[in-house]
Amino acid sequence: MxxxxxxxxxxxxxxxxxxxxxxxxxxxxxxxxxxxxxxxxxxxxxxxxxxxxxxxxxxxxxxxxxxxxxxxxxxxxxxxxxxxxxxxxxxxxxVPDVFHDVVRAALTDTEFGRAKLPGGAVNIEYVSANPTGPMHVGHGRGAVFGDALASLLIAAGRKVTREYYINDAGAQVDVLARSAYLRYREALGEEIGAIPEGLYPGDYLKPVGLHISREHGRNLLDMPEHEWLPIIREAAIQAMMAMIRDDLAAIGIRHDVFFSERTLQGANGGKVAELLEELRTKGLVYEGRLPPPKGQLPEDWEDREQTLFRATQFGDDVDRPLLKSDGSFTYFASDIAYHREKWLAGASELIDVLGADHGGYVKRMQAAVKAVSDGQAVLDVKLCQLVRLLRAGEPVKMSKRSGEFVTLREVIDEVGRDAIRFMMLYRKNDATLDFDLAKVVEKSKDNPVFYVQYGHARCFSVRRQAVEAFANEDLSKASLAADADFSLLTDPGEFEMMRLIAQYPRVLESAAVAHEPHRIAFHLYETASSLHSFWNKGKDLPQLRIVNPTDRKSTRARLALVEALGGVLASGLAVLGVTAPDEMR
Known part of the structure; x- marks a missing residue:
């Protein structure tokens, strides 16, 4: 409603x-x-x-x-x-009856707040961390944002596919393989010394090396690099993806599809070559020269004739190269082919959740999606800004396990899934987030996740008190919706709760349209605050106590209101992927 x-x-x-x-x-x-x-x-x-x-x-x-x-x-x-x-x-x-009817709907409609937005299938790609090491906290922000956005769109009636793009082709996975080979030699008893510059130094590759040594023994030592490299690379990628999936599961993140970059490649160029031929057929590829970039020229700038995509025809600033000087495909060409696969799979709305350093990627990929779909698909790129990890206001030191950064799993183990998910969504995705490990576990109003969860637990506490005070009453939601006398609720605090319950369906729908799940988090905090404020008022004014054993009618009306508000808190927390506890310890 x-x-x-x-x-x-x-x-x-x-x-x-x-x-x-x-x-x-x-x-x-x-x-x-x-x-x-x-x-x-x-x-x-x-x-x-x-x-x-x-x-x-x-x-x-x-x-x-x-x-x-x-x-x-x-x-x-x-x-x-x-x-x-x-x-x-x-x-x-x-008239007050409008809001009374909203409360009744919130009590009886299991779909209260959910919407039925028009539109075709949606593909949301998020995380897509390179399988070269453990995920860091920045990856966690994109993961939580993408997962919550998927849940939000589903709650708004859209059909959604959650997708992870595995970057398992290119130079970075060869570096991973060489790094794992070093750990393989170490597992066989060699003294490897300092990790050479350019390789991944983290301890997370030691188990990978040990696993490879148990599977292959010393056989790989006698092979030339071109023979052992693909063997080690495959083993390392599988190990890294298993670790990434495990970390994602620990924070409640799931995907429907894991798409391998390598599947775009194949005989005669595979899907990327198909894409290039399709663009040629549409007249969107030509041979030409690009103007030099503004400012200081990069060292790798080449003034040469190139195979270019007519990106400017679709709103980009410049046309974009599809082939490198050695004749191989550019990363951009592979990215177009990948998004073409999403379109061919039936998605008419594509959403990419990326790090803030991908800002230059947006226009070119939006142009590419328009081109391959003949304007029938749209791409929204959501950039997630950096996460500054603090403890009591002080920056957190780097991690030994990763060698470079604090891993997401370390943060999950310290503060828990709910704190991470809620706080990652309590700020808009394009704003830098200060994540303080000490503050997110505080039991105070200043900790939003605690305050909202405590609000839900308080709703259950009210129910338990009411059941105890009116043991012979039918206090089911259906019964309360049928006969609660809401005209007895005249305090401004009671109306404030009704107003916020009534706003929830609009907040959910507008958040889904704007692709902004943080709106749900904000609304939940405001809703929980209204309950806590009214509760505190009842401590000073006995006539406003929610459960009053001597006033059956007022208790039923207020219990109905609190039950409806608790339903909103539970619904919103479910969208965010945060648990709604019945009690707090």
Whole structure:
């Protein structure tokens, strides 16, 4: 039950009535008309920008149009007041029954808050860490963001595929193989000394070397590199992916598809060659020269004729090379082929979750997706900014296990899955995140994950108290929804909880449309805060206590409200992949 969608439809009906009466011209673009909470709750329950956004097109004064629309809306029995404010905003106050019905819906509808957005299949690619070592905390942010976004879109009615792209081709996996070969020799008893520069130094490769030594004995020592390299490489990639999958499982991350980069390659160039031929057929490939990049020229800059993709035809700044000087495919060509595979698999909306250092990747890949799909697919690239890892405000030192950084698994083991997931989502993905290992385990209002989970646990505590006080009562949600007298709930704190329950469906839908799961985390914190504030008020004012053994009717009404609010907290936490505990220790 989304009252914002309901009243947006009512506003559109009122606008149509104004058209029919000749007060507005027909054919107006209503796409920008919204109904939302007013910025200041004291102004009303809902607000619409209809008069403001339509005035110019209608050649009308915004305030005059607002007054005409407000007059039309005043005839709705659910609206007690419609007033025009500022340059044309219309604030609406509703009868309490509207919010009472929302609480009843939250109690009885197991799908409360969920939406049914239009659109085709969605492919979300996230994590895609190179299989060359353990994941670090930055990988964790992208992993949590992508996983929560997938859950959010599913809650909004979309069909979603979660995908991981395994970068198992190229120079970095050969470096991994040579690093693992060193550990293989070490496992056989050789003294390897300092790790040569350019190889991966972390201790995480020691078990890989030991495993290879047990499987192959000393046989690989007598082979030339071109023979042992593919054997070691395959073993190392499999070991790294097993470690990555294990780390992802520990934080509740899952994928439907693990796509190997190597499957794009094959005889005569494989899928990448197919892609190049398709672009040629469409007239999107030509031989030409690129202008030099602005500023200081890089050392590898070559002024030569190249095979180029007409990226500028699809909104990019420059055309892009598809072949290197040695005739091999560029990384960009492989990336286009990979996204073409997603499109051919049936996805019309592609989402890539990447690190902040991939900002230059966005325009070119959006151009490429338009080209291979003939404009039928769209690509949204979500960049996740850096995570600064702190402990009590001080930067955390690097990890011995990785040799370079603190691993994600080390953080999971220290603070737990829920703290990581919630705090990774409590800030917008494109803003740098300070993650303080000490603060995320505090049991205080300043720790958002604790405060929200404590809110859910408090809802269960209220239920237990009510069951004890009214042992012979039917306190099921269905019973409460059927006979609770919500007219008894007149305190501003009680209405605040109703208002936030009513906003949840709108928050979920808007978060899904914007691809911004942090909106759910923010709303949950505000919702939990409203419960805690009302609880504290009841400690000082006995008449506002949620469970009052001498007042059956008020207790049933407040218990119904708290049960509905707890349902919102549980639903939102499920979207974020965070547990909703019944009690806190």
């Amino acid at each position: 989304n009252i914002f969608a309901q009243f947006e439809a009512r506003v559109r009906e009122a606008l149509e009535a104004l058209v029919q009466s000749g007060k507005l011209p027909g054919g107006l673009d209503l796409s920008r008309v919204v109904v939302e909470p007013p910025r200041d709750p004291s102004h009303g329950d809902l607000a619409t920008n209809a008069a403001l956004v339509l005035a110019k097109e209608a050649k009308a004064n915004p305030k005059a149009l607002g007054e005409a629309l407000a007059e039309e809306l005043r005839g709705d029995p659910r609206i007690t007041e419609a007033s025009v404010a500022g340059p044309g905003f219309i604030n609406l106050r509703l």
